[in-house]
Amino acid sequence: MNLLFRRSFVPINKAFQLSYRSFAEAGIKEKIDSIVKNNKVVVFMKGVPDAPRCGFSNAVVQIMRMHAVPYDSHDVLADENLRQGIKDYSNWPTIPQVFINGEFVGGCDIMLQMHQSGELIEELKKVGIKSALLTAEEAKKEEQK
Amino acid sequence: MASAPGVIESIIRNKLQTGLEAKHLDVINESYMHNVPKGAETHFKVVVVSDKFDGLTLIKRHRLVNDILKEELKSGVHALSIEAKTPAQWEASDKVVESSPNCRGGFGK
Numbered sequence: 001m002n003l004l005f006r007r008s009f010v011p012i013n014k015a016f017q018l019s020y021r022s023f024a025e026a027g028i029k030e031k032i033d034s035i036v037k038n039n040k041v042v043v044f045m046k047g048v049p050d051a052p053r054c055g056f057s058n059a060v061v062q063i064m065r066m067h068a069v070p071y072d073s074h075d076v077l078a079d080e081n082l083r084q085g086i087k088d089y090s091n092w093p094t095i096p097q098v099f100i101n102g103e104f105v106g107g108c109d110i111m112l113q114m115h116q117s118g119e120l121i122e123e124l125k126k127v128g129i130k131s132a133l134l135t136a137e138e139a140k141k142e143e144q145k
Numbered sequence: 146m147a148s149a150p151g152v153i154e155s156i157i158r159n160k161l162q163t164g165l166e167a168k169h170l171d172v173i174n175e176s177y178m179h180n181v182p183k184g185a186e187t188h189f190k191v192v193v194v195s196d197k198f199d200g201l202t203l204i205k206r207h208r209l210v211n212d213i214l215k216e217e218l219k220s221g222v223h224a225l226s227i228e229a230k231t232p233a234q235w236e237a238s239d240k241v242v243e244s245s246p247n248c249r250g251g252f253g254k
Contacts, residue, residue, distance in 0.1 A: 047249070055246030056224065093211055093218040094225060108246075109227050110203050 028085035036099040040127045041071035044086045045096040049073050056108035057096045063115045068132035069124060101127045150174075153186035153222065157214060161193055164213040168232050169194035171242060175226075179248040190226040192242050194235040203229070 036042050041064075047053030049061045064071055076083035076095050083095070090097055090104040098105045100123055105111070114120040121131045150158070151174060158172045171192040176185040191210065198206045206229035211218065218225060226245045230238065 053249050055248050056226075058249055059246045091208075093215075104204075106204050106207065110207065113203060 028081050029089060032082075032085060032089045035072065035074065037102045039072040039099075040101060040129060041069055041124075042099040043071050043073045043096055044076055044082070044099075045073055046075065046077050048075055053077060054095070056094075059108050060096045060098060060111050063111050063120070066115070066133060067120065067124065069129055100124070151184070151186045153217060154189070157189060157191065157217060157222075160213050160217075161191060161210070165193055165195040165197050165209070167193050167195050169235055173242070173244075175224075175245055178245070179224075180250055187222060188224040188245070189222060190228075190242070190245055192228040192230075194230050194232055196232060198229050198231045 043049075043057075043060055043064065045052060045054070045057035045060065047057060049064075052058035052061050061073075074082060074086075076086060086095070086097055087093055090099075092104065092107065094107055096107055098107070098111055105123070106114070111120070114123065121134050124131050125134075150172075154172055154174050158170065161167055161172070162170055169192070171190075173190045173192075174186060175188045175190050177183075179185075179188050181187050193210060197209070201209070207227050210227050210229060211225070214222065214225065224245075228242070
C-alpha cells in the first residue's frame with residue numbers, strides 16, 4: 001500500500017518540477033537582458049570576485065582589478081539556469097563571459113589580449129570608465145614634466 | 146606527457162586542420178591541470194594560425210573556432226582556450242605558447 005501510494009505521487013511531483021523548471025528557463029533571457037543592459041560592465045563567472053573557483057574566471061577578475069573597473073558579477077555555479085542561460089544568450093560555450101554596455105565582449109582569452117593591446121582601456125573609455133592603468137600612466141608623465 | 150594523443154584531441158586537430166586550413170596548429174590537452182580523472186579530455190588549449198582569420202575581429206575568430214568544435218564543446222569538452230592568429234601575426238610573434246591559468250577547483254561543482 002505504501003509503495004502504491006509513493007508511486008502515484010512521484011510523477012505528479014516530477015511534473016511540477018518540470019513545469020517549474022521550464023518556466024524559469026523562459027524567463028532567463030529577459031533576466032540576463034536586464035542585467036547586461038543595466039550595468040556598464042558585467043562578468044558572468046565561476047565563484048565570486050573574492051573567491052573565484054576557476055583559473056579563467058580569476059584571470060578576468062585580476063584584469064578588472066588592475067584597471068579598477070567597477071562591475072557587476074554573477075556566479076554561474078550558484079545557478080544552473082544562469083549557467084546554461086548565459087551560454088545560450090551569447091552563443092558562447094564557455095565561462096567567464098564579459099559584457100560591456102550590453103554587448104558581449106568575450107571570455108578570458110579575449111580580455112587578456114584586449115588588456116595587453118590597450119584595447120580594453122579604449123573600450124572602457126567609451127562607456128565612461130577611466131582605467132586605473134591610464135590614470136597611473138598620466139601621473140607618471142606628469143612627474144616627468 | 147609522452148602518452149599518445151586522445152580521441153577527442155585527434156578529432157579537434159582534424160576538424161581545425163580541415164575547417165581552417167591551418168598553417169600552424171597546436172592542440173594541447175590541459176586536462177591534467179584540473180580536478181578530473183587521469184587521461185581525461187576536458188580542458189584544451191588550441192593555437193591556430195590561418196589565413197581565414199584575416200580581417201576578422203578576435204571575437205569572430207573565436208566564434209569560428211567554437212563553431213567548428215560545437216559538438217565537442219557540447220559533449221564533454223569543458224574549457225577551450227583559443228589563440229587565433231593570421232600567418233603574419235604568427236610570424237611577428239615570439240611563437241611561445243603560454244599555458245592557461247591554474248585551476249581553482251570549480252570543475253563539476
